[in-house]
Amino acid sequence: MTIREFQLERYFARWEFTAPYLLSASDCETVSVGELLNLANVPLSELGDLRLGYTESQGDPGLRTTIADFYSRVTPDGVVVTNAPEEAIFLVMWALLNPGDRVVVQTPCYQSLFELAHYRGCDVFPWPMLETDDGWRMDLDHLADLLTEDTRLLVINVPHNPTGYLPTTSDFDEILELAHRRSLWLLCDEMYRGLEYDLADRLPSACDRYPRAISLWGMSKTFGLAGLRIGWLATQDRRLMQSLLRLKDYTTICSSAPSEFLAHVALKQAEAIIQRNLGIIQTNLAHVREFMTRRRGTFAWREPKAGPIAFGRLRKGSAAAFCEEVVRGSGVMLVPSTLFDFGDSHLRWGLGRLNFREALSVLDEHLGTNLKNLS
Ligand SMILES: Cc1ncc(COP(=O)(O)O)c(C=O)c1O
Numbered sequence: 001m002t003i004r005e006f007q008l009e010r011y012f013a014r015w016e017f018t019a020p021y022l023l024s025a026s027d028c029e030t031v032s033v034g035e036l037l038n039l040a041n042v043p044l045s046e047l048g049d050l051r052l053g054y055t056e057s058q059g060d061p062g063l064r065t066t067i068a069d070f071y072s073r074v075t076p077d078g079v080v081v082t083n084a085p086e087e088a089i090f091l092v093m094w095a096l097l098n099p100g101d102r103v104v105v106q107t108p109c110y111q112s113l114f115e116l117a118h119y120r121g122c123d124v125f126p127w128p129m130l131e132t133d134d135g136w137r138m139d140l141d142h143l144a145d146l147l148t149e150d151t152r153l154l155v156i157n158v159p160h161n162p163t164g165y166l167p168t169t170s171d172f173d174e175i176l177e178l179a180h181r182r183s184l185w186l187l188c189d190e191m192y193r194g195l196e197y198d199l200a201d202r203l204p205s206a207c208d209r210y211p212r213a214i215s216l217w218g219m220s221k222t223f224g225l226a227g228l229r230i231g232w233l234a235t236q237d238r239r240l241m242q243s244l245l246r247l248k249d250y251t252t253i254c255s256s257a258p259s260e261f262l263a264h265v266a267l268k269q270a271e272a273i274i275q276r277n278l279g280i281i282q283t284n285l286a287h288v289r290e291f292m293t294r295r296r297g298t299f300a301w302r303e304p305k306a307g308p309i310a311f312g313r314l315r316k317g318s319a320a321a322f323c324e325e326v327v328r329g330s331g332v333m334l335v336p337s338t339l340f341d342f343g344d345s346h347l348r349w350g351l352g353r354l355n356f357r358e359a360l361s362v363l364d365e366h367l368g369t370n371l372k373n374l375s
Pocket of ligand 1 (some may be wrong): 161
């Protein structure tokens with residue numbers, strides 16, 4: 001069996017470095033190595049002195065200690081640093097699943113959360129988000145029906161890519177309770193954690209609340225440092241950690257020393273970086289709200305609750321055709337919902353970049369002259 005193409009990644013491979021304006025990026029604006037070291041008051045010579053040998057397979061102990069501080073019930077031994085969050089998803093799916101296992105995955109989703117379980121030979125059942133006039137919501141009754149006695153793994157993503165949805169604490173508790181009742185494993189992708197618009201909405205990490213949960217986080221989105229390719233998994237379950245580590249010897253063995261060093265520098269400044277990125281998102285939200293009000297005949301806006309991503313509806317026509325025309329005609333790249341196997345009517349908006357306003361006005365101008373051909 002060959003694995004299906006990763007649609008979103010192939011689309012980015014086509015446009016990310018050729019289209020001048022990215023209006024659908026899921027990460028926050030990055031910084032240079034110099035800017036990061038400056039922010040943390042770390043002299044460049046510290047990076048210069050770093051030795052470039054192999055590193056510890058589970059991840060640098062100091063880095064894991066700093067990571068464990070983000071959780072209340074996970075110790076540094078319960079953390080494994082991975083070469084990109086993407087590797088972490090692979091390790092979890094291979095450590096936990098066998099062909100024929102039943103897996104339930106919240107959709108639409110970052111494709112590997114669904115695809116890798118499918119490629120492993122599992123029976124994968126989507127748990128789709130519901131769209132209402134008031135925005136996105138979760139159907140917990142549907143989830144309860146999907147989680148049969150023989151379900152092995154539930155995969156969720158909060159805050160959510162692509163909708164920007166964040167459940168309430170009581171809905172999140174109910175999901176954990178459903179998992180607990182059936183003793184199933186829970187992979188909670190928390191890649192956008194920290195970017196809640198209202199701090200009061202921040203949820204606990206799943207791994208702190210449920211012993212069979214594995215939380216995924218990393219440097220790419222919240223911190224805008226995707227180029228470090230550093231992610232991690234956190235869990236209270238010792239046996240699962242042993243299985244993850246056994247597998248990691250067959251994927252990448254250990255992470256890159258400069259990436260671990262810089263990730264550690266960044267995590268010690270987590271609050272400052274998060275505030276800077278939330279500021280960019282809030283500014284861009286104001287621009288996009290104004291744009292969506294003016295262009296409400298073309299788009300139905302769905303306000304996100306956290307993270308740098310929103311998922312709105314194109315009122316008429318094919319989202320895929322719209323995106324193709326827009327990127328060719330104006331250089332503005334938008335992502336259509338077809339890449340998430342979620343119909344052909346939605347567009348993902350990326351709110352984390354500094355040139356968002358400029359990109360939006362290029363799109364606006366393009367729509368002004370071409371809208372008739374686009375609908
Ligand atoms: C929800 C989610 N999980 C995991 C990943 C993978 O992150 P990375 O590309 O840094 O490996 C992404 C990337 O877009 C994502 O959106």
